[in-house]
Amino acid sequence: MPRSRFTLYFLLATLGLQGCGSSDTDITKAETSKSNRLEQFDRALHQHTAVLASDEFEGRAPATPGEEKTTTYLKQQFLAAGLTPGFGDSFFQQVPIVEIKIDPSAVVDIKGDTMNARLTYGVDMMVGTKQQQEAIEVSDSELVFVGYGINAPERNWNDYEGLDVKGKTVVILVNDPGFATQDPQHFNGNAMTYYGRWTYKYEEAARQGAAAALIVHDTAPASYPWEVVANSFSGPQIDLQSPDLGASKLKVEGWLNLDQATALLAAAGENYETLKLSAAKPGFKAIPLNHSFSVSFNNELRRTTSNNVIAKIDGTEHPNEYVVYMGHWDHLGKDPSREGDQIFNGAIDNATGTAALLALAKEFTLHPPKRTVIFLAVTAEESGLLGSKYYGENPVYPLAQTVGAINMDALGSIGRVKDVVVIGHGFNQLQDYMERFARQQNRVTIPDPAPQKGFYFRSDHFSLAKFGVPALYAEGGYDSLAHGKEWGRQQQKDYQDKRYHKPADEYRADMDLKGAAEDLELYFLIGDELANSRDWPEWNEGSEFKLIREASRNPQ
Template sequence: MRLSLCCILIGLLPLACQTADPIRTAHEAITPELLAEHIQVLASDAFLGRAPASPGEEKTVTYLVEQFQTLGLRPGNGDRYTQEVPLSEITADPSSAQMEVRGRRGRLQFRYGDEAMFWTKRLVSDVSVTGSDMVFVGYGIVAPEYGWNDYAGVDVRGKTVVMLVNDPGYATGDSTLFTGRAMTYYGRWTYKFEEAARQGAAAALIIHETGPAGYPWAVVEGSWSGPQFTLVNAQQNRDRCAIEGWLTYEAAQRLFELAGQDLTQLKAAAARPGFQAVPLNLRFSASLRNTIREVRSQNVLALLPGRERPDEVVIYTAHWDHLGVDPSLPGDSIYNGALDNATGTAGLLALARAFTALPEPPARSVLFLAVTAEEQGLLGSAYYATHPVFPPEKTVAVLNMDGLNVLGPMRDVTVIGYGLSELDDYAAAAAEAQGRYLRPDPEPEKGYYYRSDHFSFARVGIPALYLDAGIDHVTHGSEWTLARRAEYVERHYHKPSDEYDPAWDLRGAVEDLRLFFDIGYRLANGTDFPNWREGTPFRALRDRQRAQATAPPTTP
């Protein structure tokens, strides 16, 4: 199915004429004051940074459930407003962290925190790698569709692999390599650690650079310190590398000098087709002590049942969690996560209020899903995607919010992953109705498509739309907006200083949320099931789902 923009706009006209007052009422339910109220509560010190499996989670889940109940929404998981997500919590003891590299020229030790961040996902109290041979594997990518294999001709079983962040397309700017400057999933740290484990490596280290990573070292240090979470599995994560971690670029330079290698030259070689892994003739050792706890966190689900086809559902998502408290920090130790993602969670509550302001529910059900542990690797959404309340073949679409616009009205709307699905057509129609336009991600090299909860649903075939704030500010223009965004990433992203600011201009967030409402409202009153575009990696999954949903019942 392909939908033209004109068809959607034509479809919107009679709907707007017939139901102008109800839609206006729904829009008017979303206000800057409402958003500010929810954000201030969720990002307050009283919520202790909203870490999973903490007192901050208890406060957050209680607040969300109370708000949904007040709006008259039904429990979204049978008779419960929550879905239990089993997690393992692994907390490293920084005083136990040791990392050393030895070679013929001498040895190096790397300080935990300011030179190296490392951990284990294995559920063990003590982990160590001793005397492991080190190999530079370029970008650590095996991508047959791009004719790329950094592990070709090398056996890294039991060895320590060192690799670059992002992918060769970003490094060269060559549009014929991968997808050029736009990061692919192969560029994400999650993939690199997964692939290293598949190759049998004992340890895997990524060299950090702010540009290709999309964030400074302080984000690495803040995100991978303190309690870390993983979904529970039967293998206790023994299929992961024993040690995973990051090195600062300066630390990596020293390591390569010890190996008698030039990191700059090897970086250039790694970005060319046919690169071969380079043994470093170094031995890597690292050890770490952990405290392990089996915990239960919660996704929060609230349901507006559809009046005609309640078994079909449109899902709005936002992650409620952040990074909690780091008592080792001097001064302010609470990661309040105001922009990331108290704003998105507040938006979810505002949309719930808008839908419940309608005189009657849409034809299809609408599920408001606040997920846990996004900051730990999209764990809450991944759990729901593999343990769904509504089956994938009955899930119309997912609309995700992660960090709303706090800079004021924009002429544009950013689609992260623009061009992947037919949901772009719905977004374009809704934006045009507001006198706005869509634009692709202005920073595709940062890989935002793989960094938020919509990706968990995409991986199981469900079309998912992630709209981000635009950049074409109605007063200040694009350069001003990009400068403000860069300032946030540098100064506040994943830091205790991400706090509510009364100077925020939430009018832009309100406009975006009304657009989110219009998209979801049309989907929830329609009969179509949007699909991924032809040639995208998720299309085959969706086609199978829809074939299953429309197949005639089998007779015994």
Template structure:
């Protein structure tokens, strides 16, 4: 079977010989493993091992890691005989502004009636600017606690009600109103809404005209420890230019740790825990903190370009309609302040997703009959910087979004072994669940929502930009209920991953991963695309869902 299918791949590859030559470095990496067209743990591992190697320098946008990653992806896609997916090009240039704060010369102070606090940038606070300015100065800006920083008219909730924050610095909690008191009645109950995401909170503070915004970190609310914040903000920060992202931007934004927040509130004569409880009550009113914030932020900034990588398998009957498989190739690069291992290799996050899309793409190249609809394989940049690569693609798609049938997103695949469930992040959002369910049942699995919906995973990966445009999105992978070792084993593994490896230098390839469940996931996600590629169905978000579009898609 393997040799026969390989002959088909060889024919496809020779047909694409006129495309861009295979970069030498990527060709060498490819030659080290003999790939076959079936979805296999051996091929998957070879991709992950290469992409998560030190040679790829943590896959940070704009550097040698990006160059090697893009070269590798193009080499693989050429090997498969796919077509360039962006008007004859394998890549889509994504304009970006790269800003790196100088923590050594920048100063961050909070002045209360009792003292001047100068928390250490990195261990206790992080701060940056989205303006691209080399210097940002904030002098004695009044601090005001605005609860969760949420303005949600449809929910009858406005933490900014009657408040003018122009020139002021807002301090706010992470997650949704109701979260820290366990309320099941406010917002999404246990499930985080977009109002709980840090990206929204900074966006809303900018719309309100604040001079700066500071989020108070806590492990439960953020869904990760302070070290993740420190690592994510410790290197260069990336943004789309204002021409591509014209929303208002804060001069400065950042996070403070819980100890800093407790001292700040105590100096203002306030009990932090009592104020956090109060912020969870309807009708909460913002509270001045009787303190000021001053900042001297020096940054280096440059305009640059990163790249999405796009390949296409044209449909035989309806090539103008597409199913998009996507995964982000970027990670955090290097830890410039650390010692010892300083490379964020990002093996699980997200070399596994990239490897998965490559494996699915290879399976489609030998599918007979070929899909009637086109298959787009999209590897996006700048996910770790706020889903910017997918945001840019959604604004400049290869196939119009109204002709995009669905997006299937692969991010941080499960590597713990076979599980009894397929976790659908955002289960119940769309009719894509109905496509996935019988495929899961055929594997003796059930569809289940994520075990920690309060962590807001639906808003933390690239499918979200498609969802905002009304394109049904499936973000699914194996769960924690291990078929042989039980649920507690899976939960312990995930807890350890978040604590020890997520956004840390410990996220490395491990030859001991149990990839049996990963292979089930990839085959199921392949079958979802194969099903949609061979019928005339147009999935949609369910009635009442915020992402559902009224107009008929596909017309």
């Protein structure tokens, strides 16, 4: 090829490229910005985590001076980055919270022909309520065994089929039929579906009109011992204030320990071990237990208000479609009764995820998105996902128009790793985006190692997923580039044992957040692609959220 023709061809090709809005300088700029981006993420993560996890912020407990400092800092940083307020002309969405503290002298009786027992609070059973009332009473309510207490239309499964449980007390098995049978074709096998989560059991029983629900505690399917139930139910139960004062919820949410449950079932002529399996098979029918349940207790109520912080960048072409990044800003505050360090700084959990929101927000201002991108720093995750729950129930931006959500809760601090752990592996198509971008980083996505524990249902994205929004929840992996897998697992265990939810979760300047910066790069690329495409990622076939999404996207 003569030289002149080659030059001409090259020139035309370059002009052609320019016609598409790109040029050599743009490409160089893109590459520089990519390598700068990782450095900027790393720097921003350190900078903001150091501030948010400092003693001055007092452990960021909701409705304390620590909240005031945290939310003010977030607002200032969002403003400085050039974002606009996400709640009208304010950055703050108020979240009304109520604390319900039960008097442990609660009296519980089970009565009938075979069993007459007064149960001991904390030992035989736990009871509580989400109804905002000073006194709760249920008397002589008929007991009914409803198996796993599941109503799953997409699986043609309804444990309440043909049953009227209004005013009755339902006894429910923990986890789901997949776990009971370990059959991967049944529900999600060993991996928990939302139907296995205890919160679901109470929600469904309330929808069915039951007065009370008692979940049978069994360590293996629950994945935690009785002490965990006893401890977490004996403290104040924290919930959102609601205009109906919780009237749509159960009067009594409770647990029976395994001995009492076995005794009750035996009194009705049933065997617990047999029922556990028969209730896991299709065609199971609820069983009346021919005994009654009575309970009365008093509550102390305390009402407070906290805030979600919301910032946004308006989309240039589709401003009414939304991509959401979220992370909880709150942590456990301080405990003046402790010897020594009293502040739960929550550096990893979740100053890192909050810092990540600020870092991503700034990055998006350099790449104006076609769809609107929302940055949602939610409160009171540690008290039961309350801030996100409030947003889910009172969405500022329609959830049907929300393309997807990415949640960040506790980023990795062990440096660069080869893997990224997807919690809720195989749930929805956002994982496909992550796999693709992870490959570009020479990394792989791996499933959550303990899917039977249902971690997907235990952080903030779930408050949106529950209403059908496809949500991605991942965490940094273990396979350290520098030190290998074993070392990485040991580091993870160290964090769980020594720092998780302890005052020792503190910021250190020598934390290696380079792996977290790479995760942030993934989150950025996913969100950037979503925000600049017409994509509507979906839940995968068989998901308990697929029908909910379809109904929300295509209302009848």
